[in-house]
Amino acid sequence: MKSSWRLALVAFLIPFVWVPPAAAVSPIAVSGEETGAPLGESFTIWHDPTGAADLAQARTAFEVGEFTPPEGGGSTGLAPGAFWSHFELQNTSSDSIELRLEYIDHQLIFLRAFQASTGEATFRQLVDLSLERPFSERPIPHHRFVVPVALAAGDSAEFFVQYGSHDMGFVFPELRIWSPATLAKSQGLELTVINLIVGGLLVMALIAFVAGVATGGRFFYFYGLHALASIAVWYTVLGFTHQFLLTESFNWRYMSITGAISLLTGLYFAREFLQTRQHTRGFDYLLLFLIVNSVFLLFSAVFGQITLAIISITLALLLYPIVSVVGLVRWYQGAREAAIFTFAWTILVIGLFTQALRDLGVVEHNFVNYYWPAVGSYAEMAVILIAMGVRIRDLRGLKEAAERAHLAQLTQSKEMLEEQVAERTAELEAAKNAAEVEARTDTLTGVDNRRSFITQGQQMLDRCRRESQPLSLAMLDIDHFKAINDQHGHDVGDRALVAFAREVMNLIRDRDLFGRVGGEEFALMFGTDRDGAEQTAQRLVKQIAEIRLEVPDGQVTFTASIGIAHLGEETNLQELLKLADEALYVAKQTGRNRVSVADGS
Numbered sequence: 001m002k003s004s005w006r007l008a009l010v011a012f013l014i015p016f017v018w019v020p021p022a023a024a025v026s027p028i029a030v031s032g033e034e035t036g037a038p039l040g041e042s043f044t045i046w047h048d049p050t051g052a053a054d055l056a057q058a059r060t061a062f063e064v065g066e067f068t069p070p071e072g073g074g075s076t077g078l079a080p081g082a083f084w085s086h087f088e089l090q091n092t093s094s095d096s097i098e099l100r101l102e103y104i105d106h107q108l109i110f111l112r113a114f115q116a117s118t119g120e121a122t123f124r125q126l127v128d129l130s131l132e133r134p135f136s137e138r139p140i141p142h143h144r145f146v147v148p149v150a151l152a153a154g155d156s157a158e159f160f161v162q163y164g165s166h167d168m169g170f171v172f173p174e175l176r177i178w179s180p181a182t183l184a185k186s187q188g189l190e191l192t193v194i195n196l197i198v199g200g201l202l203v204m205a206l207i208a209f210v211a212g213v214a215t216g217g218r219f220f221y222f223y224g225l226h227a228l229a230s231i232a233v234w235y236t237v238l239g240f241t242h243q244f245l246l247t248e249s250f251n252w253r254y255m256s257i258t259g260a261i262s263l264l265t266g267l268y269f270a271r272e273f274l275q276t277r278q279h280t281r282g283f284d285y286l287l288l289f290l291i292v293n294s295v296f297l298l299f300s301a302v303f304g305q306i307t308l309a310i311i312s313i314t315l316a317l318l319l320y321p322i323v324s325v326v327g328l329v330r331w332y333q334g335a336r337e338a339a340i341f342t343f344a345w346t347i348l349v350i351g352l353f354t355q356a357l358r359d360l361g362v363v364e365h366n367f368v369n370y371y372w373p374a375v376g377s378y379a380e381m382a383v384i385l386i387a388m389g390v391r392i393r394d395l396r397g398l399k400e401a402a403e404r405a406h407l408a409q410l411t412q413s414k415e416m417l418e419e420q421v422a423e424r425t426a427e428l429e430a431a432k433n434a435a436e437v438e439a440r441t442d443t444l445t446g447v448d449n450r451r452s453f454i455t456q457g458q459q460m461l462d463r464c465r466r467e468s469q470p471l472s473l474a475m476l477d478i479d480h481f482k483a484i485n486d487q488h489g490h491d492v493g494d495r496a497l498v499a500f501a502r503e504v505m506n507l508i509r510d511r512d513l514f515g516r517v518g519g520e521e522f523a524l525m526f527g528t529d530r531d532g533a534e535q536t537a538q539r540l541v542k543q544i545a546e547i548r549l550e551v552p553d554g555q556v557t558f559t560a561s562i563g564i565a566h567l568g569e570e571t572n573l574q575e576l577l578k579l580a581d582e583a584l585y586v587a588k589q590t591g592r593n594r595v596s597v598a599d600g601s
Helices: 004-011 055-063 180-215 218-237 240-245 253-274 281-302 306-319 322-332 336-360 367-387 389-393 396-440 450-466 481-488 490-507 530-545 573-589
Strands: 028-030 035-038 044-048 082-091 097-103 110-117 124-130 146-151 156-164 175-178 472-478 513-516 521-526 549-551 554-556 560-566 595-597
Touching: 035 180, 044 055, 055 082, 055 156, 082 146, 097 180, 110 146, 124 146, 146 156, 175 180, 180 218, 180 367, 218 240, 218 253, 218 367, 253 281, 253 306, 253 322, 253 336, 281 306, 281 322, 322 336, 336 367, 396 450, 450 513, 450 521, 450 573, 472 481, 472 490, 472 530, 472 573, 481 490, 490 513, 490 521, 490 530, 490 549, 521 530, 530 560, 530 595, 560 573, 573 595
Parallel strands: 028 082, 560 595
Antiparallel strands: 035 175, 044 082, 082 156, 097 146, 097 175, 110 124, 110 156, 472 521, 472 560, 513 521, 549 554
């Protein structure tokens, strides 16, 4: 893989790789309750140096016996091209099961998996995963590559898996077998631990920056930057940056870039903390060389110069232990904090060296050596923080005062926020109520609009039918309304509608339902008997005829016609509206300014 900072470290260790004897291959029994056990010795691998072989070529290689048991401690070592693995799973349970096959490392560019049940000639592709694709394309949202597998009861399946790192890279052709539930639980625990480490590093960085502001010591700032760079490098290398931050445009170069920044800030901090410029001039030149080399590594990673990046990281990692030597020298010169620094720095160096041996296959991939570099980086920062404790002690008074001020500010901010939230809540509630009123109200007349009338009217009809109560529906229409608009203008027409609606509202009861259902058409529902409804309608006709609108050339009067339908066998409001509308039509045809009752009622 193009994680160059690891490739270079292990390159000089290749001659020491031990090759164990081949192991027998047998089907792996699964039951759906797996908890992360690896494939172990039950798979074989084949090296495709070109990286261009497809499934058909891999199957051919398998058939001619080119697949062999893996060598080393799980890693194939630094090799070009891609690797293929072959294994079988057998469902020993009486139920269909789902499994998750998890790739054990993070430094892989792409992974493809194919499955065929026993006896089937055709393999189907399960996944085609790539580090350089959007994270959302992964069928299982996990920071490492995960393959979903389904097996029927008693079924056996054969698998081919391709692991690739483009050019030169490390491959661990090993998978862990999980049930979906146990993988999710493990992932949650893993993310929690990493976030605790990241949180610890962030706290250390904040402490360092505060100490830098208080004392003016530059090494505090460099320590803080190194802590932030450590967060970036491990969050990126372990796959969480791709999962949570750069989900759509991740690239392998980000690993090398963050690694270069971590080296650069760490070396700057070591130079300032150990004061090599003042006390060890010879070693100071070496540290300056490493700093310049880190800058060169950074630019090589940014511009994708993998060969230059490998050369640069090789020099950096070969000379990295020199910093521990410088720490010992400064301790010998009397700087007691340098002893603690050396101990902390050596923890990280050993972790990186162990990881390199794991990448080469010298030591077996396991939980300890997988996380040692990240945990070692955290331990390094924590121990070095102890070395700076003496100076931080002098800041205790300032820190306590700052904490009190911060707490007071938080309390004040909390009170202000609560007040603002209360005000905003009241405003939102008022706006909500206004919006609800506006949504069900006719903007011109202020009565219910058609939608609100239909909704409430159906409810009123259902209630009256359920309680055996009388119900009448009246359709009201202003006579010759178009003539009012044509002769006097739409403003006068609007005034007529408003006056009409106001007159009706003054004559009806609160429990009656009144709404505008058309241009000049209104509907009124009475919860009263037939005689009461018809009497009310007659009063409305009379009162509407007495409305006077003052206009420049005199007064405008108008009348209204009303059609009434009484609830009978009708089951919905539309039927009752139709009857009332027919009655209104009769009132219009028989002279207007009158009340007509539907025949069906």
